[in-house]
Amino acid sequence: MEKPEGRYGFETEAVHGVEGTDPYRALTPPIYMTSTYTFPSMETVDRVLGGEEEGYVYSRAANPTVRQLERTMALLEGGEEGVAFSSGMGAIAAVLLSWMKKGSPFLFSRHLYSGTRHFIESMLIPLGATVRFVDFRAEGPSFVLLEEELRDGAAGLFLETPSNPTLDIVDLSGVGTLCRKYGVPLAVDNTFASPALQKPLEQGADIVIHSATKYLGGHGDLLGGVAIGRRETIQALRAGEATLLGATLSPMNAWLILRGIKTLALRMEAHSLRASALARLLSGKAPVVRVHYPGLSEHPGHEIARRQMKGTGGMLSVEFSSGKMARSFMDGLSLIRIGVSLGDPGSLVEHPASMSHRGWSPEVRRAMGIEDGLVRMSVGLESSDDLCKDVEAALSRL
Template sequence: MRAKTKMIHGGITNDEKTGAVSVPIYQVSTYKQDQVGKHRGFEYSRTGNPTRHALETVISELENGRAGFAFGSGMAAITSVMMLFDADDHVVMTDDVYGGTYRLMTSVLNRFNLDHTYVDTSYPEKVEAAITDKTKAIYVETPTNPLLKITDIKKMAEIAKKHDLKLIVDNTFATPYWQLPIDLGADIVLHSATKYIGGHSDVVAGVVVVNSDELAKELHFIQNSVGGVLGPQDSWLLMRGIKTLALRMEATESNTKKIVTFLQNHDKVSTIYYPGIKSHKGHDIASEQASGYGGMISFDVGSGELAEKVLEKVKYFTLAESLGAVESLISLPAQMTHASIPRERRLELGITDGLIRISVGIEDSDDLIEDLEKALQ
């Protein structure tokens, strides 16, 4: 089954009892048991819910994994994955991660003595150098947020296998339509499903897919124990979003390429971060491991003052947190998504005060370009 077809016909697609072509929303907390300890597949909705199960099945199939899990947010998904590890374990992580991931590792999970080291994972030798006898996993975000760095997933899988580590990939920006990390050797793939998978700015969710029955058993235990599960209404919204994911990703990328060309020819734009540009350091690897470059662009206009003016002047780009929606969004990472990272650290990474991040939507590309042109003027 090809990707577009799988997004429509993958997983559980209907209700066997009624023939409904949309999985019902099972707004229920508990289930009648036929006998003590004998149930019909569900006993309590924290442990399992039919609507959530349908979502978890289709996301697992889309990522070519063994099992899927849905959580109340992307951060709940990441936190649950990190709970697979013990105190004093160590994780090597991409340096240019989402600000919420940085905050989780440095201000929350460090209280439980889960250690980590940030490195630029686009350099395999830096990953190797950061591995210690306590390292249990490599955590990769590719493309990264907001600088869109690219990490060679196959190479990371080789390193992980060599050192008996788990490879975790945040696939939020690429989605399973463009990139399949498990096929490239990853053990765990996760998404902030709030973004492209949902796609309509109407749901907050996270999903995880694992590549083995052993990991599935461990993560289900954590999901059930901690309880950060996704509700049935939001699970249904994600399934609806998945049905148009391929179409949205293609429309978004088409718009993005035109906007990148416009930005390349604008005198107020000094640097553009987009893996679809041949001069991008990770272009060749991105071209090999993904079938598309996505709809995220970051570009530098030289100063925070000018960046703020641009954000004030745009009309069709909505100034907002988040990304991956049908409407185009614009943000200033230094003051918004990555504000939790100390300024010194941001500047080290290249997240300047003048860096603007846009999530390109599915509007008419000419309107979006005219909007940016007027704002930059």
């Protein structure tokens, strides 16, 4: 895929983004808080709507501040184009619904964000989609299963790596090669890693999706989503699902996300360092049963993560022997707060069985790899020492 710009390192591109279109050359992009755009004449209307001249018509279809974010994300992910949404779920819904038209089965990795799984069960299946979940975390026998599914034809394959909340790692270039071989589009939810740590389009994916609510925005103060890929694919999404479903990003939120992106590289490095320190502290410490963090050498996806990521990120999960113990651990924390989101400066913990995955039966949760004793941690930007002390104090109270 041709990179639109890309002369600089990631940190530089994140700080400077793409050239804006402001006539006053303002340092930060203007926020175009407008629903519609006016025309000087009917002749201009014909030229703009006829596609001969660039111009804006209505902000559900396009807005200059939002376009700046979309172009910046295309630059950072190494894609040709981007389209923004009012949330990550807006982006996921649009991409998956665009695949409905193909009429062939959908393939999903077994380890997915709970909202994506709800969308599949409550929307896609009732709409008539055939859906298959495949377990292909590592190379080997699971890849044989995946190849069999791909060989039969599919509308697309959708996966997360690292996955929420179990931190499973998928070999992107391995899966990407298989998808190419069988002409199946590959969509990757890159929310946990962000383009600072992982660029799926460069490893064989066709579409990258983000919940910009998390690391891109980075401050826990907005909801947003974005999809990036080839120009043709993204233009079709913009004209179709993005504009017609109406999950449109507000210009104010686009501006906040653009601001967040400037510090993305620094933040991801700092999140990774702190999460690594906590993962090391927790692993092997009684009464912890297991720590899921791709930065630990005992993680089954460690080698793949080292190969395809620049750092192992700020998310980890820790498993206790029971749901009761997991909840007591969370109640014993004081600096780290209880909450379902992630990617913010402040650390958060959540208990999937009681919170994000409460709506699923224990059997379904177990099939997703979620035991009752699992606690997910979004490690923030506080001092590592303070975070470690908070976790040690909570463990000592168990």
